[in-house]
Amino acid sequence: MSTTAASAGTLSTFLVRLADFAEPSPHDDVLDVACGPSLMAHALEGRVGRITVAGIGPEPSGQGFPADPSALPFADGSFSLVTARFALHRLTDPAAALREMLRVCHPSGRIVLADLARTNLSSDHRDALERVRDPGFRSIPRIDGLLAMVEGAGARITGMDLLSVERPAAPWLEAAPSPAIAERLREVLLAEVDGGPKTGAKPRVIGGELWFTQTWAHLVARPAGA
Template sequence: MKKNEHNRSIIDQFTKQATPFAELKFHSNQSKFQLMYDLSGVNKDDTVLDIACGPGLVTTAFATKAKHVTGIDITPAMIEKAKEIQKDKNLENITWKIGDVTNLPFDDESFSMVITRYSFHHFIEPEMVFKEMKRVCKKGGKIMVVDVAIPPEKRNAYDHLEKLRDPSHTHACTLEELLDIADKLELTNIKTQWYKLEAELEKQIKASFPNPGDDKKIRKLVTEDIGRDNLGINAHLIDGSIYFDYPTVILVAVKPK
């Protein structure tokens, strides 16, 4: 898929998802934010860039810990939702920008920390985005990527499922791929930590906008995977409802001085 066509797909999907995405409680789980704080070591001296920030859930969370946070996203509706959340939280140390994260509109070494969450599986060229994150990060600064990471042998099945749910999905990276990119970029002090993000299937489908008929395919695939885990998401039942886990990795690295 060409870049412009893919960007249109992202904007289409996330214009519709802006409000429901922000309202899914598991996206604002405080224990998961705490893991990000702890692994990144964010503090009041940090100037942070949150790329592909969506409705600003991570941006506003980090704004409570950092000196200043800038959030950038390609979808105007997401930025508008982010501004609403910022206002509700009464935070002033935030700047918002609309833009393409594959070519960040910032000077080299502009931020002490550059972060992103749940975005890499939407990028056609994740290595290019990772490279841009390094470029705008100060020497000695930290880069953090948080995303679903699927075992290699299960990724094709998982990608098929996610493309049904969200046509703007490209592919889920494996941990090995993320580590390989970090190595190519000569980043140092690499740390990783896993967590599981549990989601209820029907709520996730409702918050997404699959093409007509694909919701039935999603239900069938996930239901049939209970007890098998060929999709890598540990589909399971709780009180008669189907749940699953997004296996998520936090990767933090340092840009050498």
């Protein structure tokens, strides 16, 4: 599905869509594995029984407590719903993190993942662009690779929602390490608009504002024996 955000603020529409995709229940005991602030906890608030946030990665989440994604401090089968939004692509070993999420997920529960993805025919140029903006960035997995990684961790995929999201570049550029880097990235994207080298970001100018495109994958997976 292709979607254009009307403004940076309306991106919360996609968070609501992800929360709905998770099919939350008042009986759910949720673990959100978050890299940075846990927006999922905010989206699920009032729709589930309890939410625990495990902050991972180099940046504190500001919520919950820090955790090692390859050794989560919870007993087997502790949660009916385990979520991770835009976290896997920042991890050194996302497969190990997935195995841990499955371990702490109840056998009748489910895992809901949201992350950047690349179409199976796209180039690696998109990764290079992201790494310049975010030194902690690892890579954007191809869709088939993402599915294989989830299944290889011991899960069966029961649902997928694939979105092509066109969004303003300004908020994305503001997260660059410095204004100089942000400006350089902007120049690269504008050069592509003018016919320059392809970045994989499909930039264009709308109403005088620079926009670019990301592909997001939402997946629901269940323990293989469920």
